Amino acid sequence: MSTAHGNYYLPNPSPWPIIISFGLFFLALGAVLTINSLGAGPWLMLVGTAIVAYIIARWFGQVIGESEGGIYNKQVDRSFRWGMAWFIFSEVMFFAAFFGALFYVRQFSVPWIGETELLWPGFDAAWPTAGPKGPMAITPDTVAGANQFSPMGAWGIPAINTLILLSSGATVTWAHWGLLKDNRAQLITGLFLTIALGIIFLALQIYEYIHAYTELGLTLKAGVYGATFFMLTGFHGFHVTLGVIMLTVILGRSLKGHFRSDHHFGFEAVAWYWHFVDVVWLFLFIFVYWL
Amino acid sequence: MGITRIKHVTGAITRLFLGISLWSVSGLALAAYELNFQKPVTPIAEEILDLHNLIIIIVLIIFVIVFSFMFYSIVVHRKSRGYKPAKFHDNNTLEIVWTIIPFLILVGMAIPSTATLIKMEDTSESELTVKITGYQWKWRYDYPDHDVSFFSTLSTPRDQIENKTAKGENYLLEVDNPVVLPVGKKVRFLITANDVIHAWWVPQFGVKKDAIPGFINEMWTRIDEPGTYRGQCAELCGKDHGYMPIVVEAVSQQEFDKWVSLQRNKAVAAQASAAQKWSKAKLMARGKQVYGQCAACHGANGEGVGPFPKLTGGKITTGPVADHLKIVIQGKPGTAMQAFGPQLSDVDIAAVVTYERNALGNNTGDVVQPSQVKALR
Amino acid sequence: MATATAHHGAHPTGISRWLFTTNHKDIGTLYLWLALILFFVGGAMALVIRAELFEPGMQIVDPHFFNQMTTMHALIMVFGVVMPAFVGFANWQIPMMIGAPDMALPRMNNWSFWILPFAFVLLSSTLFMQDQGGAPSAGWTLYPPLTIQGGIGTDFAILSIHMLGISSVLGAINVIATILNMRAPGMTLMKMPLFVWTWLITAFLLLAVMPVFAGAVTMLLTDRHFGTSFFDAAGGGDPLLFQHIFWFFGHPEVYILILPAFGIVSQIIPTFARKPLFGYNSMVYATASIAFLSFVVWAHHMFTVGLPLAGELFFMYATMLIAVPTGVKVFNWITTMWRGSMTFETPMLFAVAFVFLFTIGGLSGLMLAIVPADFQYHDTYFVVAHFHYVLVSGAIFAILGGAYYWLPKWTGHMYNETLGKWHFWLTVIGFNIAFFPQHFLGLAGMPRRIPDYALQFTEFNQWSTVGAFLLGFAQLLFLYLVVQTIRSGKKASTQVWDGAKGLEWTLPSPPPYHTFATAPKVK
Numbered sequence A: 001m002s003t004a005h006g007n008y009y010l011p012n013p014s015p016w017p018i019i020i021s022f023g024l025f026f027l028a029l030g031a032v033l034t035i036n037s038l039g040a041g042p043w044l045m046l047v048g049t050a051i052v053a054y055i056i057a058r059w060f061g062q063v064i065g066e067s068e069g070g071i072y073n074k075q076v077d078r079s080f081r082w083g084m085a086w087f088i089f090s091e092v093m094f095f096a097a098f099f100g101a102l103f104y105v106r107q108f109s110v111p112w113i114g115e116t117e118l119l120w121p122g123f124d125a126a127w128p129t130a131g132p133k134g135p136m137a138i139t140p141d142t143v144a145g146a147n148q149f150s151p152m153g154a155w156g157i158p159a160i161n162t163l164i165l166l167s168s169g170a171t172v173t174w175a176h177w178g179l180l181k182d183n184r185a186q187l188i189t190g191l192f193l194t195i196a197l198g199i200i201f202l203a204l205q206i207y208e209y210i211h212a213y214t215e216l217g218l219t220l221k222a223g224v225y226g227a228t229f230f231m232l233t234g235f236h237g238f239h240v241t242l243g244v245i246m247l248t249v250i251l252g253r254s255l256k257g258h259f260r261s262d263h264h265f266g267f268e269a270v271a272w273y274w275h276f277v278d279v280v281w282l283f284l285f286i287f288v289y290w291l
Numbered sequence B: 001m002g003i004t005r006i007k008h009v010t011g012a013i014t015r016l017f018l019g020i021s022l023w024s025v026s027g028l029a030l031a032a033y034e035l036n037f038q039k040p041v042t043p044i045a046e047e048i049l050d051l052h053n054l055i056i057i058i059v060l061i062i063f064v065i066v067f068s069f070m071f072y073s074i075v076v077h078r079k080s081r082g083y084k085p086a087k088f089h090d091n092n093t094l095e096i097v098w099t100i101i102p103f104l105i106l107v108g109m110a111i112p113s114t115a116t117l118i119k120m121e122d123t124s125e126s127e128l129t130v131k132i133t134g135y136q137w138k139w140r141y142d143y144p145d146h147d148v149s150f151f152s153t154l155s156t157p158r159d160q161i162e163n164k165t166a167k168g169e170n171y172l173l174e175v176d177n178p179v180v181l182p183v184g185k186k187v188r189f190l191i192t193a194n195d196v197i198h199a200w201w202v203p204q205f206g207v208k209k210d211a212i213p214g215f216i217n218e219m220w221t222r223i224d225e226p227g228t229y230r231g232q233c234a235e236l237c238g239k240d241h242g243y244m245p246i247v248v249e250a251v252s253q254q255e256f257d258k259w260v261s262l263q264r265n266k267a268v269a270a271q272a273s274a275a276q277k278w279s280k281a282k283l284m285a286r287g288k289q290v291y292g293q294c295a296a297c298h299g300a301n302g303e304g305v306g307p308f309p310k311l312t313g314g315k316i317t318t319g320p321v322a323d324h325l326k327i328v329i330q331g332k333p334g335t336a337m338q339a340f341g342p343q344l345s346d347v348d349i350a351a352v353v354t355y356e357r358n359a360l361g362n363n364t365g366d367v368v369q370p371s372q373v374k375a376l377r
Numbered sequence C: 001m002a003t004a005t006a007h008h009g010a011h012p013t014g015i016s017r018w019l020f021t022t023n024h025k026d027i028g029t030l031y032l033w034l035a036l037i038l039f040f041v042g043g044a045m046a047l048v049i050r051a052e053l054f055e056p057g058m059q060i061v062d063p064h065f066f067n068q069m070t071t072m073h074a075l076i077m078v079f080g081v082v083m084p085a086f087v088g089f090a091n092w093q094i095p096m097m098i099g100a101p102d103m104a105l106p107r108m109n110n111w112s113f114w115i116l117p118f119a120f121v122l123l124s125s126t127l128f129m130q131d132q133g134g135a136p137s138a139g140w141t142l143y144p145p146l147t148i149q150g151g152i153g154t155d156f157a158i159l160s161i162h163m164l165g166i167s168s169v170l171g172a173i174n175v176i177a178t179i180l181n182m183r184a185p186g187m188t189l190m191k192m193p194l195f196v197w198t199w200l201i202t203a204f205l206l207l208a209v210m211p212v213f214a215g216a217v218t219m220l221l222t223d224r225h226f227g228t229s230f231f232d233a234a235g236g237g238d239p240l241l242f243q244h245i246f247w248f249f250g251h252p253e254v255y256i257l258i259l260p261a262f263g264i265v266s267q268i269i270p271t272f273a274r275k276p277l278f279g280y281n282s283m284v285y286a287t288a289s290i291a292f293l294s295f296v297v298w299a300h301h302m303f304t305v306g307l308p309l310a311g312e313l314f315f316m317y318a319t320m321l322i323a324v325p326t327g328v329k330v331f332n333w334i335t336t337m338w339r340g341s342m343t344f345e346t347p348m349l350f351a352v353a354f355v356f357l358f359t360i361g362g363l364s365g366l367m368l369a370i371v372p373a374d375f376q377y378h379d380t381y382f383v384v385a386h387f388h389y390v391l392v393s394g395a396i397f398a399i400l401g402g403a404y405y406w407l408p409k410w411t412g413h414m415y416n417e418t419l420g421k422w423h424f425w426l427t428v429i430g431f432n433i434a435f436f437p438q439h440f441l442g443l444a445g446m447p448r449r450i451p452d453y454a455l456q457f458t459e460f461n462q463w464s465t466v467g468a469f470l471l472g473f474a475q476l477l478f479l480y481l482v483v484q485t486i487r488s489g490k491k492a493s494t495q496v497w498d499g500a501k502g503l504e505w506t507l508p509s510p511p512p513y514h515t516f517a518t519a520p521k522v523k
């Protein structure tokens, strides 16, 4: 139940929303033109991205200013919390669509194709597979020849990355404890470690992708295995990247002396987000790499 | 939009309004209105109709009871009649009752539905198997047990569709080669598609199933009475979705056997003709016929529409013959241009390619023989 | 408690008032106008469809363009009319109904709106690319592999759907944060007006399914351009995978299109019956049950695709169950009228028509849920009739009723009651002539999404077309009425309707720019 104290802050009219919508428009238009190999596409995308990035920076800059200026009361803080929590929920559902696709192809479509002798004679419906017309699956992590692909094993880089992300979840919590105790050094060290771990994770994933493309014959085009593998891990990697950027902003703010033990929604939002990315990875590790 | 297009549209709108006024005077009451399903001719269709009638009656009774309360209230409980509002706003017993009663009604509806559904899904013990394949925009039928296979396409002339001649009785529900099935036999269908999803539907059989590329669905029917039954593709499959009808001729077993042997003889004759050398005139004549299928996308005069390329003066249609043959035989994956190799005979492909190269505003002089097609397959 | 820090002196006027606004009322107005404009655009497309179907043969458009019309009509009506209109209502009403100074996140609120016009520009621009294949033409359900064949218009549609998704998610977050966090003291959850409740649950549905839809179209995009094979059996995928994901979104989506309508009707009926809403608690629980069940019925759109028998039975039973909570709602509305003291101003007329006609659509929905019968109904005009009864005489009627109900509050002016009644009767009559015959067309075997049909379907199609034109032109009357009300209606009182109850009716008409600068006390 809401019992608000003091004044609820209502912002003045703001140009940011409409300008960022313009940015999104250019981004979308540019994307369509680019994938259809039409002239100005990449430039439009660039302009769109620049606008979006610039506005996000300005918009958040303003919010940070307002927050540090002390005009947000507890009730505003709660609005932000509800907002972030439900935003993360919507992200969960986005990933759910792709996990659902993975589950469906493994449980249903691949076995069904295997049973359809009339159309796909001789197709062996064992997972991992790239389908009857895709490249053949060989033992994980071995170099693939022509028209072959090799699935990604779980116990090499993916296992290391699991450890990395789990520890980064711990370091960010440790940083939070630091903040709660007003121990700035612990806060900053914790954040720094978290970012470092995030970057190492990304670097390893990029290495893994290059390995997949150059040696394993594992590409986006390697049937449903390749599709689900790259879309799931790719969107996850994208979210890690966003998380790292957000953490970096938080680190910068911490260095500037922002946040108080009783007023640090920005920090917590990013920490929640980071934990969410972490949990998604656990599911990825289990269902994409391991089982 | 060009001027002609605008003229076309305004003309059509005028006709529309003329039509409306004509129609309203011309005695609506006389028209034959079909208010329920078409006459069922299979046991399943019969059961579905009974189920449908049962449910609609239940639903109508509920509807009448519920809304008689509302209309009574609307008439009686009016302010203008000086009716004073009551104060109540809750009644647990009532609310429980009207949760449970509908639930029980639903259970009553679910039982016969389940029974019918189980019968519909039982394809075991069939006496004949027919494989149906959906193509943009025609059906292919294979009788694996009889070695018979053919395509079935709309036979309504374009002039009727474009309102240039009067429409025939079976407008849009007629095909060149109907499917022939024996009556009184349990026929199992295996259904799939070549390009996009279609759905095979004959209302009087109570059979409708999606044809999904890469997968095979099963369904069955047993037709009680001989006759001609018509249906349509029931899944949006692109531009000519409205133009891929289904016609089934249900005949006695003897007539069915006769038809099968006739089909076999035709196939043998076709093979023989592929071996011989064809004259340009004969190829052109046949090619013109085959081109009817291509015209759906490439236009009657090879002019193309929207994403479908024009063939007049095209790079491929005036370039090397082999490339031309290749795109027709193999199609172009990921586009609407399908592989015609498996659909058309060597003669047909030779004919249509010859035709495209010497008509539609092209004039390469090439004559393509069936043997060349065979070599490229 | 919440006295809002209102920043006076910061009331931009002219165009920047609308472009930069952070005010829930201005944003609500923007949403409502956008919806009204797009209603005419989407409606004009429906009229193209109906005109072509007036008689057999091709008269006005070619089949490819016809498919574009069907697809765009549906996308615009669903995402551009009904959803934005409901968000418009939410913006105007929720803060006023719960005693809040504004929406919880005002700048984001503006952003949710401004994404929309851009998304629709992107989507509609495809109509002008006829040489590249034109607008998307595979139906609003976008089934592959047909969508994979589509031209560049399909890519525009996909990207604009992403934008619409962002807008809906941001809007839903705002609604939830507002309802959970901005209520005046004493406004407990179970005291909230039903419209607020239905929106809370709708917002939850939006958050749960819009991202799933975004995921589905993303897979379409990668299948089209990046060589993935989610929907291609040759690579181990399945076209049906798309249908499952789409309908996991699509079925809750249809409740997104009706729950706020339930809310609006639940506000209107008690007012004009001068009697409290019957069964408030069961209304809330019924709404929640409908939302919950909506997640487990999706495959009822796929009965003919060849699901395993057990699947068909499960989805049939689950779908049928939805009739129970929906029935509870219908009974509650009727019992609210029972022994009331009713008057029939235009909002009430629309609400009563809603209850009556929506139930017809609901009952035909129940028939569709019966699997063996659905084998006959599926993809025929029977389905088209079903969903226009729930969408037009459901969602649209509730929107029109709600507009009449609150227009005096919003504008401070009374609308012209005589014109309102004319509009109502023409709409109801036109609607029924347009869509009732479609039931018979479907039963007789006319497939949907066809530009041309066999001769035996002619008469009913002609009725339908005539009805659609009547229905369409009646809406011009509405446009006129709204403009007239804004400019010259007579002054509306604070309470407007003598049976109206609730916080919004304690505010002057029109309400001040910042609603509850000091939170009201709710007993």
Ligand code: HEA
Pocket: B059, B062, B066, B101, B102, B103, B105, B106, C141, C254, C255, C257, C258, C300, C301, C319, C320, C322, C323, C324, C326, C327, C328, C330, C358, C359, C361, C362, C363, C365, C366, C368, C369, C370, C374, C377, C378, C379, C383, C386, C387, C390, C391, C394, C395
């Ligand atoms: C606002 C939108 C809306 C709403 C509310 C509904 C409500 C329902 N719909 Fe509908 N539906 C659509 C929009 C909607 N639908 C659309 C857009 C499509 C087509 C999509 C496409 O393919 O393009 C569709 C298609 C559709 C299908 C697929 C048909 C097909 O393609 O073959 C089915 C099948 O089960 C179905 C069922 C139902 C049911 C059971 C309800 C129930 O919620 C209805 C419940 C209501 C009642 C039952 C009436 C009131 C109850 C009583 C008075 C109580 C007493 C009653 C009894 C005990 C019987 N709908």
Ligand code: HEA
Pocket: C039, C040, C041, C042, C043, C044, C046, C047, C049, C050, C070, C071, C073, C074, C075, C077, C078, C081, C082, C138, C139, C140, C141, C384, C388, C391, C392, C395, C396, C434, C448, C449, C450, C451, C468, C471, C472, C473, C475, C476
């Ligand atoms: C909320 C959703 C909604 C609404 C409100 C409507 C409203 C209408 N729809 Fe709807 N329709 C759908 C959702 C909706 N529809 C969906 C989801 C489909 C399925 C698509 C698919 O298969 O993929 C569909 C499909 C559909 C079909 C089937 C097409 C086909 O299968 O090929 C038809 C045919 O009659 C039709 C007709 C109408 C009509 C006559 C209206 C009328 O109610 C419209 C009335 C309003 C007006 C007519 C506006 C007034 C306009 C003017 C007066 C013109 C003046 C113009 C200007 C000033 C610009 N619709």
Ligand code: CUA
Pocket: B134, B135, B137, B197, B198, B199, B233, B234, B235, B236, B237, B238, B240, B241, B242, B244
């Ligand atoms: Cu084939 Cu529709």
Ligand SMILES: [Cu+2]
Pocket: C250, C251, C254, C298, C300, C301
């Ligand atoms: Cu549904």
